[in-house]
Amino acid sequence: DQQVKQNSPSLSVQEGRISILNCDYTNSMFDYFLWYKKYPAEGPTFLISISSIKDKNEDGRFTVFLNKSAKHLSLHIVPSQPGDSAVYFCAARPYNAGNNRKLIWGLGTSLAVNP
Amino acid sequence: DAGITQSPRHKVTETGTPVTLRCHQTENHRYMYWYRQDPGHGLRLIHYSYGVKDTDKGEVSDGYSVSRSKTEDFLLTLESATSSQTSVYFCAIRGGQQETQYFGPGTRLLVL
Numbered sequence: 001d002q003q004v005k006q007n008s009p010s011l012s013v014q015e016g017r018i019s020i021l022n023c024d025y026t027n028s029m030f031d032y033f034l035w036y037k038k039y040p041a042e043g044p045t046f047l048i049s050i051s052s053i054k055d056k057n058e059d060g061r062f063t064v065f066l067n068k069s070a071k072h073l074s075l076h077i078v079p080s081q082p083g084d085s086a087v088y089f090c091a092a093r094p095y096n097a098g099n100n101r102k103l104i105w106g107l108g109t110s111l112a113v114n115p
Numbered sequence: 116d117a118g119i120t121q122s123p124r125h126k127v128t129e130t131g132t133p134v135t136l137r138c139h140q141t142e143n144h145r146y147m148y149w150y151r152q153d154p155g156h157g158l159r160l161i162h163y164s165y166g167v168k169d170t171d172k173g174e175v176s177d178g179y180s181v182s183r184s185k186t187e188d189f190l191l192t193l194e195s196a197t198s199s200q201t202s203v204y205f206c207a208i209r210g211g212q213q214e215t216q217y218f219g220p221g222t223r224l225l226v227l
Contacts, residue, residue, distance in 0.1 A: 034215060043119075043205050043218030044158070089157065102148075102173070103216060107157040 003027045004092050006106035014114055019077040021109050023090030026071065030092040034103070035064060035075050038087045047088075048075070080113045087111070118142045119219035121206050127225045134193040136222050138206030140186075146209035147189040148216065149173075149181060151202040158205070164189055196226045 005024045013019045023033075031052045036044040050057040050064045050073065057064050063076045077084055090106040118141035128134050138147060149161040150173075160173030162181040170181050178200060180192045193200055206219040 032213065036218075041221070041223075043207075043220050046211075046215050046217060049213055049215065102160060102163065105158045107155070 002107070004090055004104045004106040006088075006090055006109045008109050009107070010110040010112070012112045012114060013080050015082055016079045019075075019080045019084065019111055019113065021075040021077075021088050021090075021111065023073045023075075023106055024071060025073075025092055025104075027092075027094070027104075028068075028071070029095045030104070031095045032093040033064070033066060033073050034091045034093070035062075036089040036091065037084075038089065038108070044089060077111075080111075082113050082115050085111055085113045119206060119208055119217065121204075121219040121222050123222060124220065125223045127227065128196050129227050130197055131195050134196050134224065134226075136191045136204055136206075136224070138189045138191070138219055140189075140208050142208070142210065143186055144208040144210045145186075147183065148207040148209070149179075149189065149191045150205045150207065150218075151175065152205060152221075153202050161191065161204075196224075198226050200224065201226045 003026050034049040035047040037047045038044040048059050048062045048064050050066050055066050061077055066073045087108045087110045089108045091103040093103055120139045122137045146165055148163040150158045152158050159175045161175055161179050162173050164170045164183045182190045204222045207216040209216050
Protein backbone atom coordinates (compact mmCIF):
# COMPACT_ATOMS: atom_id res chain seq x y z
CA ASP A 1 0.00 0.00 0.00
CA GLN A 2 1.43 3.34 -1.08
CA GLN A 3 1.93 5.56 1.96
CA VAL A 4 3.04 8.45 -0.26
CA LYS A 5 0.95 9.03 -3.35
CA GLN A 6 1.50 11.20 -6.36
CA ASN A 7 -1.78 10.75 -8.16
CA SER A 8 -0.86 12.61 -11.34
CA PRO A 9 1.65 10.64 -13.43
CA SER A 10 2.16 13.62 -15.71
CA LEU A 11 1.59 17.36 -15.94
CA SER A 12 2.03 19.80 -18.81
CA VAL A 13 2.27 23.58 -18.38
CA GLN A 14 3.23 26.59 -20.46
CA GLU A 15 6.50 28.36 -19.88
CA GLY A 16 6.06 31.25 -17.46
CA ARG A 17 2.98 29.80 -15.78
CA ILE A 18 2.76 28.08 -12.41
CA SER A 19 3.38 24.35 -12.05
CA ILE A 20 1.70 22.65 -9.10
CA LEU A 21 2.74 19.13 -8.23
CA ASN A 22 0.76 17.31 -5.56
CA CYS A 23 1.54 14.61 -3.04
CA ASP A 24 -0.74 12.90 -0.51
CA TYR A 25 0.29 10.73 2.40
CA THR A 26 -1.58 8.34 4.59
CA ASN A 27 0.65 8.10 7.65
CA SER A 28 0.64 10.88 10.23
CA MET A 29 4.00 9.74 11.54
CA PHE A 30 6.17 11.60 9.06
CA ASP A 31 8.37 14.40 10.36
CA TYR A 32 9.95 15.56 7.15
CA PHE A 33 8.96 15.81 3.51
CA LEU A 34 11.26 16.21 0.54
CA TRP A 35 10.99 16.86 -3.18
CA TYR A 36 13.49 15.53 -5.69
CA LYS A 37 13.87 16.26 -9.37
CA LYS A 38 15.15 13.70 -11.84
CA TYR A 39 16.33 14.22 -15.39
CA PRO A 40 16.65 11.25 -17.77
CA ALA A 41 19.90 9.31 -17.37
CA GLU A 42 20.77 11.13 -14.15
CA GLY A 43 20.29 10.45 -10.47
CA PRO A 44 17.56 12.25 -8.51
CA THR A 45 18.64 15.59 -7.10
CA PHE A 46 17.34 17.12 -3.91
CA LEU A 47 15.16 20.15 -4.56
CA ILE A 48 13.44 21.38 -1.41
CA SER A 49 12.14 20.04 1.88
CA ILE A 50 9.77 20.96 4.68
CA SER A 51 9.53 19.99 8.32
CA SER A 52 6.19 18.79 9.64
CA ILE A 53 6.13 21.71 12.07
CA LYS A 54 5.96 24.20 9.21
CA ASP A 55 3.36 24.83 6.55
CA LYS A 56 5.49 26.56 3.93
CA ASN A 57 9.06 26.64 2.73
CA GLU A 58 10.33 28.75 -0.13
CA ASP A 59 13.52 28.63 -2.16
CA GLY A 60 13.63 30.89 -5.17
CA ARG A 61 11.06 29.77 -7.70
CA PHE A 62 10.16 26.70 -5.63
CA THR A 63 7.71 26.68 -2.74
CA VAL A 64 6.44 23.68 -0.85
CA PHE A 65 3.19 23.85 1.09
CA LEU A 66 2.18 21.36 3.76
CA ASN A 67 -1.41 20.84 4.89
CA LYS A 68 -1.20 18.40 7.77
CA SER A 69 -4.91 18.14 8.38
CA ALA A 70 -5.42 17.06 4.78
CA LYS A 71 -2.18 15.03 4.72
CA HIS A 72 -1.28 16.85 1.56
CA LEU A 73 1.73 18.70 0.26
CA SER A 74 2.33 20.52 -2.95
CA LEU A 75 5.29 21.91 -4.85
CA HIS A 76 4.78 25.19 -6.68
CA ILE A 77 7.17 26.30 -9.40
CA VAL A 78 6.77 29.93 -10.45
CA PRO A 79 7.51 30.83 -13.16
CA SER A 80 7.96 27.49 -14.88
CA GLN A 81 10.86 27.14 -17.29
CA PRO A 82 11.60 24.53 -19.97
CA GLY A 83 14.57 23.36 -17.88
CA ASP A 84 12.13 22.35 -15.15
CA SER A 85 10.89 19.51 -17.36
CA ALA A 86 11.73 16.41 -15.33
CA VAL A 87 10.22 13.77 -13.09
CA TYR A 88 9.48 15.03 -9.59
CA PHE A 89 9.44 12.66 -6.64
CA CYS A 90 7.86 13.34 -3.29
CA ALA A 91 9.38 11.54 -0.27
CA ALA A 92 8.56 11.39 3.43
CA ARG A 93 10.66 10.50 6.45
CA PRO A 94 9.00 8.61 9.31
CA TYR A 95 9.42 9.92 12.88
CA ASN A 96 10.58 6.59 14.18
CA ALA A 97 12.75 5.53 11.29
CA GLY A 98 15.24 4.09 13.70
CA ASN A 99 18.75 3.48 12.59
CA ASN A 100 18.15 3.60 8.91
CA ARG A 101 16.07 6.78 8.43
CA LYS A 102 14.54 5.30 5.30
CA LEU A 103 12.52 7.57 3.07
CA ILE A 104 9.10 6.58 1.76
CA TRP A 105 8.81 7.54 -1.92
CA GLY A 106 5.98 8.45 -4.24
CA LEU A 107 5.97 7.13 -7.79
CA GLY A 108 6.76 10.47 -9.37
CA THR A 109 5.11 13.05 -11.61
CA SER A 110 6.54 13.85 -15.02
CA LEU A 111 6.44 17.60 -15.65
CA ALA A 112 6.67 19.00 -19.17
CA VAL A 113 7.10 22.76 -19.52
CA ASN A 114 6.30 23.84 -23.04
CA PRO A 115 7.99 26.91 -24.59
CA ASP B 116 27.86 17.42 -5.58
CA ALA B 117 28.03 14.82 -2.82
CA GLY B 118 31.05 13.08 -4.33
CA ILE B 119 29.26 9.88 -5.29
CA THR B 120 30.34 7.76 -8.22
CA GLN B 121 28.92 4.51 -9.49
CA SER B 122 30.60 1.90 -11.64
CA PRO B 123 29.99 0.62 -14.16
CA ARG B 124 27.55 3.15 -15.59
CA HIS B 125 26.18 0.64 -18.08
CA LYS B 126 26.30 -3.14 -18.12
CA VAL B 127 24.83 -5.90 -20.25
CA THR B 128 24.99 -9.40 -18.82
CA GLU B 129 23.41 -12.79 -19.27
CA THR B 130 20.93 -14.55 -17.04
CA GLY B 131 22.62 -16.59 -14.34
CA THR B 132 25.86 -14.61 -14.18
CA PRO B 133 26.97 -12.76 -11.06
CA VAL B 134 27.13 -8.99 -11.23
CA THR B 135 28.65 -6.49 -8.80
CA LEU B 136 27.89 -2.78 -8.84
CA ARG B 137 30.07 -0.36 -6.95
CA CYS B 138 29.20 2.86 -5.19
CA HIS B 139 32.02 5.09 -4.04
CA GLN B 140 31.78 8.22 -1.92
CA THR B 141 34.49 10.68 -0.97
CA GLU B 142 32.94 12.45 2.00
CA ASN B 143 32.93 9.82 4.75
CA HIS B 144 29.16 9.55 5.11
CA ARG B 145 27.95 6.84 7.42
CA TYR B 146 24.70 5.94 5.69
CA MET B 147 24.56 4.54 2.17
CA TYR B 148 21.63 3.13 0.19
CA TRP B 149 20.98 1.09 -2.94
CA TYR B 150 17.77 1.69 -4.91
CA ARG B 151 16.37 0.44 -8.15
CA GLN B 152 14.11 2.48 -10.38
CA ASP B 153 11.58 0.89 -12.68
CA PRO B 154 8.65 2.33 -14.64
CA GLY B 155 5.52 2.37 -12.53
CA HIS B 156 7.42 1.62 -9.33
CA GLY B 157 9.36 4.75 -8.59
CA LEU B 158 12.39 4.28 -6.35
CA ARG B 159 12.55 1.08 -4.31
CA LEU B 160 15.08 0.46 -1.58
CA ILE B 161 17.15 -2.72 -1.98
CA HIS B 162 19.63 -2.57 0.90
CA TYR B 163 21.19 0.09 3.06
CA SER B 164 24.22 0.43 5.29
CA TYR B 165 24.67 2.38 8.51
CA GLY B 166 28.38 1.77 8.88
CA VAL B 167 31.26 -0.50 7.95
CA LYS B 168 30.00 -4.09 7.99
CA ASP B 169 26.55 -2.87 9.13
CA THR B 170 23.88 -3.50 6.52
CA ASP B 171 20.18 -4.29 6.41
CA LYS B 172 17.48 -5.18 3.93
CA GLY B 173 15.14 -2.85 2.15
CA GLU B 174 11.80 -3.61 0.54
CA VAL B 175 13.12 -5.51 -2.53
CA SER B 176 16.19 -7.32 -1.25
CA ASP B 177 15.54 -10.81 -2.65
CA GLY B 178 18.26 -11.80 -5.10
CA TYR B 179 20.64 -9.09 -3.92
CA SER B 180 23.43 -8.94 -1.39
CA VAL B 181 25.61 -6.05 -0.26
CA SER B 182 28.92 -5.51 1.42
CA ARG B 183 30.64 -2.57 3.02
CA SER B 184 34.20 -3.25 4.08
CA LYS B 185 35.25 0.39 3.88
CA THR B 186 33.34 3.59 4.63
CA GLU B 187 33.73 4.84 1.10
CA ASP B 188 32.56 1.77 -0.81
CA PHE B 189 29.16 0.04 -0.86
CA LEU B 190 28.88 -2.93 -3.20
CA LEU B 191 25.68 -4.44 -4.55
CA THR B 192 25.87 -8.01 -5.85
CA LEU B 193 23.38 -9.90 -7.93
CA GLU B 194 24.42 -13.47 -7.19
CA SER B 195 22.71 -14.90 -10.27
CA ALA B 196 21.21 -12.21 -12.45
CA THR B 197 17.68 -12.61 -13.77
CA SER B 198 15.81 -10.63 -16.41
CA SER B 199 13.60 -9.14 -13.68
CA GLN B 200 16.70 -7.40 -12.33
CA THR B 201 17.02 -5.35 -15.50
CA SER B 202 16.75 -1.86 -14.07
CA VAL B 203 18.50 1.37 -13.27
CA TYR B 204 20.34 1.19 -9.97
CA PHE B 205 21.04 4.23 -7.84
CA CYS B 206 23.29 4.60 -4.87
CA ALA B 207 22.64 7.32 -2.31
CA ILE B 208 24.29 8.71 0.78
CA ARG B 209 22.68 10.52 3.64
CA GLY B 210 24.12 13.85 4.58
CA GLY B 211 23.59 17.53 5.01
CA GLN B 212 21.79 19.48 7.69
CA GLN B 213 18.50 17.70 7.28
CA GLU B 214 20.04 14.30 6.60
CA THR B 215 18.87 14.45 3.04
CA GLN B 216 19.72 11.64 0.66
CA TYR B 217 21.98 12.47 -2.25
CA PHE B 218 22.17 10.22 -5.26
CA GLY B 219 24.83 8.96 -7.61
CA PRO B 220 24.42 9.05 -11.41
CA GLY B 221 23.05 5.51 -11.67
CA THR B 222 23.97 2.22 -13.33
CA ARG B 223 21.85 0.94 -16.18
CA LEU B 224 21.81 -2.87 -16.09
CA LEU B 225 20.39 -5.08 -18.81
CA VAL B 226 20.07 -8.80 -18.11
CA LEU B 227 19.51 -10.84 -21.27
